[in-house]
Amino acid sequence: MELVRQWGDTAETEAVGAFWRWWSVAGAGLITAAVMTGVYGDLPEMIGAMVMAIHPELRWETGPGARSRHRLCVSGGGDPRLRVLAERWRRAAPRPTETWEFAAAREPQPNMLTGTLEGLDQPVDLGLARIAVDWDPRRALAELTVFHPAFKGMGTNDCRQAARLLVDWLLGEDDVQRWVGAVSVTRTDPRDSQPAAVVPEFFQAVATRTADPRWTMREAKTSSGHRVIVCALRPLRWVDHPLLDLHTAVRVRYRRTGNDGLPDDGLPDGEALLGLLQLEKDLESVLGPRGRMVASETSNGLRVLHYYSDSEDQNGRDSFDRFARSRKDVQVDHTHDPGWGRVRKFI
Structure with a gap:
């Protein structure tokens, strides 16, 4: 079992508390x-030092707010590990x-599209x-796939940097994580391209259509011929639950079909299936x-249930452990997994 670092025992907790005490005072x-x-003095360095005390790779910025006049943002730049810390910082904040x-x-x-990006091979x-x-x-x-006429005279790295900044400004960090699997660049305009400014409308429509994740089921076979049944929520998005950073694999052994004289395909027999469903409810x-x-995942006499919970919540982890101790056919393994890498194969 992998040891999981406790948020409540780390220096990050103290740094978050220190930030918000300073903010209030x-x-x-x-x-x-x-x-x-417009006179900042040494304030940016002061705030930067306090944010970096939470984690050296976190960054901060201010901008116009949606409901307030101004917004203070602490960002992990799309890194799931840092997104957890930024979310803990936000949730510890005073009321807006x-x-x-x-x-x-x-x-x-999106207003950035009216500007010019400097500092690259060319504006x-x-x-x-x-x-x-x-x-x-x-x-x-x-x-x-991002195209810009200036890419023809720019190096590949600068093209990629410009494209990534553009997509982040168009969609925001969380929606990039939520909806974008890859960003590439091209020096020739794709036939089906559209002005960058209208791209957010597409993802707004997507969000409306896929607001509620749904359970899906797929079937495959192992190399030994056993059937594998995979059930998963789709879309499967860690960014919708950034604090659920602890993966718990609940492994349950069950009675296979072959035990009843039927062909053994590795799946549970009728009685075992009812028992598995009841176990999940319990x-x-x-x-x-x-x-x-x-x-x-269900295959070859074993069902693995993939759960996520908040690693800061000791009671949650203890609930899994107590449940496993009370049942001889159940084992649990905990892994710190911001970004949900353990279930990425199901996306």
Whole structure:
């Protein structure tokens, strides 16, 4: 079993608490005055040091708010490990005010398309960018191909950097994680490309159609000929539950069909299947809202239930362990897994 680091025992907790104590005592007033006057002094370095104390790779920025006048954002740049920390920072924040709201990921900034991206091989007028969207309905993910006339005179790395910034500004960090599987660049305009500015409308429509994940089932066979039944929620998106960073594999042995004189395909017989369904119900009642099952695999006498929970919630992990101790046919393994890498094969 992999040891899981406890959020409550780490320096990050103290750093988050220190940030919000500073904010309540002096920070909110200082940064409000700086935004209004444009005089920041050493405030950026001060805030940067406090954010980096949570994790050295976190970054912060301010911008217009959606409900408040200003937004303070701490971002992990799309890294699932850092997204967890940014979310914990946000959830520890005071209530939003008329002046300030708080975010754990960069929001879309479509107004950036009216500007020019500097600092690369040559300036990039973002308003001229075009994007081709290749949508995979089975995976509910898109591959984006970004074209810009300036790419013809730019190196590949600069093209990729410009494309990535453009997509982040169009969709925001979380929607990039949610809907985009890959971003590539091209120096010739794809036949099915469209102006970059209209691409967010496509993903808004996608979000409406796929608002509620649904259970799907697939079947395959192992090399030994045993059937494998995989059930999984789709779309399967860790970014919709950024604090559920602890993967728990619940392994359940069951009675196979061959035990009844029937051909043994490795799947449970009728009585065993009813027992497995009841076990899932019992586990759900024990966990309550603390754990979320996202997939299961059934094959060759073993069912594996894939759950995610909050690694900060010791009671959640203990609930799994107590459940396993009470049943001789159940084992559990815990793995720290922000980004849900353990179930990526089911996407």
